[in-house]
Amino acid sequence: MSEKSSGLLALEKIAGFVIPYSEEKLISMKPDNLELISNYAARTKQLDAILSILTKEFCATQCDWNSDEKGMYCGCCEAKFYDTSMIDELLILQRLEARNNGWEKGFAKGSECDYFSEEGCKLRIFKSPTCIGYVCKRIFKPFTSTPEGKNLVDNFYYSMMDVFAGRIDVRRAQVLKSLDKAIAYGSKLVIMKNTSGFLT
Ligand code: SF4
Numbered sequence: 407m408s409e410k411s412s413g414l415l416a417l418e419k420i421a422g423f424v425i426p427y428s429e430e431k432l433i434s435m436k437p438d439n440l441e442l443i444s445n446y447a448a449r450t451k452q453l454d455a456i457l458s459i460l461t462k463e464f465c466a467t468q469c470d471w472n473s474d475e476k477g478m479y480c481g482c483c484e485a486k487f488y489d490t491s492m493i494d495e496l497l498i499l500q501r502l503e504a505r506n507n508g509w510e511k512g513f514a515k516g517s518e519c520d521y522f523s524e525e526g527c528k529l530r531i532f533k534s535p536t537c538i539g540y541v542c543k544r545i546f547k548p549f550t551s552t553p554e555g556k557n558l559v560d561n562f563y564y565s566m567m568d569v570f571a572g573r574i575d576v577r578r579a580q581v582l583k584s585l586d587k588a589i590a591y592g593s594k595l596v597i598m599k600n601t602s603g604f605l606t
């Protein structure tokens with residue numbers, strides 16, 4: 407049995423779960439792929455935290471589309487993009503992450519995607535660029551009453567569109583740059599939300 411590399415142990419820390427030795431493909435991952443995935447996950451973790459602050463409360467309490475009939479209180483997803491622009495190792499990590507979050511295959515309701523649940527998506531940091539980069543325009547409404555807010559929303563939205571269109575590709579680090587931009591603008595939106603109090 408090969409030892410886990412320091413890079414893999416660092417990835418486990420970011421992921422928040424232990425990678426079983428039975429996942430040979432992850433244990434013996436090429437260094438380039440490991441570096442890319444670690445860099446990707448470190449950023450998606452930050453972006454997920456930002457999106458949680460920006461969207462969760464709005465989805466649960468203010469979205470008129472999020473009705474009792476649908477029975478969804480933590481956001482919605484009618485897509486099936488978990489495997490878009492991905493590499494094999496990330497698909498395995500998705501399965502491990504979802505299981506760590508209480509996922510059981512086939513319990514999806516109201517969505518085509520197996521990773522969707524009544525609590526929302528069971529993936530957080532190992533979402534595909536398409537999934538993490540999608541942002542629902544409804545959540546921006548409270549931010550756009552001032553020119554400053556509107557400008558910030560535009561910048562955030564366009565950087566998220568770049569993430570959405572990004573690919574996991576060891577030869578091109580573009581998706582990492584797009585994530586950095588989205589994190590920078592998203593952080594400013596969080597500050598705006600916290601200081602303005604318009605969503606509290
Ligand atoms: S993601 Fe958009 S449409 Fe879905 S519940 Fe949230 S605000 Fe509503």
Ligand code: SF4
Nearest residue numbers: 483487488519527537
């Ligand atoms: S992985 Fe999550 S965000 Fe992506 S399509 Fe499935 S439920 Fe939606």
